[in-house]
Amino acid sequence: MASRRILGGLMRRDFATSSQKQIARRKVAILGAAGGIGQPLSLLLKLNPLVSHLSLYDIAGTRGVAADISHINTRAEVEGFEGEEHLGEALKGADLVVIPAGVPRKPGMTRDDLFKINAGIVQSLCAAVAKHSPFALVNIISNPVNSTVPIAAEVFKLAGTYDPKRLFGVTTLDVIRARTFYAAKKLLPVEDVNVPVVGGHAGITILPLFSQAVPQVPISEDELVYLTKRTQDGGTEVVEAKAGKGSATLSMAYAGALFAEACLKGLNGVKDVVECSYVASSVTEIPFFSSKVQLGTDGIEKFFDLGPLSDYELQGLEKLKEELSKSIEKGQDYVHQ
């Protein structure tokens, strides 16, 4: 079969070699590629015809993942790099760097509890990105995203390579959760649903805007509270169900692949690619904020303002400001301590 639809519309492209020749060559590096998210994310990006070269890096375990995935007969050439001494090689020439490296939550932990370990991991990986692929777009998945993105920004500033239009915190999982829960609650076809999610990526800082959901259907106060809370606690739902064996990996890999694809489309000049992402922002007074951005050939091309918010959402916005601001400062202070 020459043309097929995979993953509910994630990759609708012709797999035939003749069409591949017209698609730009794009190298994607995944740092933390042997982990719970890294492995399925590597698989999904190997299936994506926009990727010509997939570079899999981890401190251990990447050789096997790379060998395994490399046998799939799709466009991307796969290379595995293991150990810090090979990080530079893994990053060289990357157009997009995706970072899911770090420890995940266990039951009872907040994302902020991961800060001590993951802050250092993100700092050192971003220092290597600044050195070896300073022009790449960077997608940060490692939690706490509310702090790890400001950490990355400070590292890039110190290295003199910071471009706020190229640094993204991946919050796509919050968006796909909001879509799924809204569709299920209102009995809507899930593929037709969209819900912007703004703010940050932890607890009450995750603010789904059901007043702007597409399609619009009447929603009661109780339903709104239920849907908002379930979106905010979606990660914890998975952590508890996995009972000590980590956090969301498969849905996160899907979300990460979706966002990476949006970045690649933007780089390739595809028009009107719009996603929510946690980025350096002046949409509110908070210096990093997730909202809708348009992706282009240099990263962020356009910021969208929040649009009209309901009273409930305005209250949510006020509530999240303090926590989000503190998480940002914590990340920034970490780099300068």
Ligand code: NAI
């Ligand atoms: P995992 O423990 O299964 O995998 C993490 C991988 O990172 C491991 O293979 C490990 O060897 C690697 N690693 C550790 N230090 C490294 C370093 N210095 N350089 C390169 N690789 C390194 O964890 P999992 O489940 O894949 O989660 C990864 C991160 O993603 C966690 O911080 C988790 O909280 C976060 N996450 C983010 C979400 C989001 O929506 N942004 C959703 C779910 C998880």
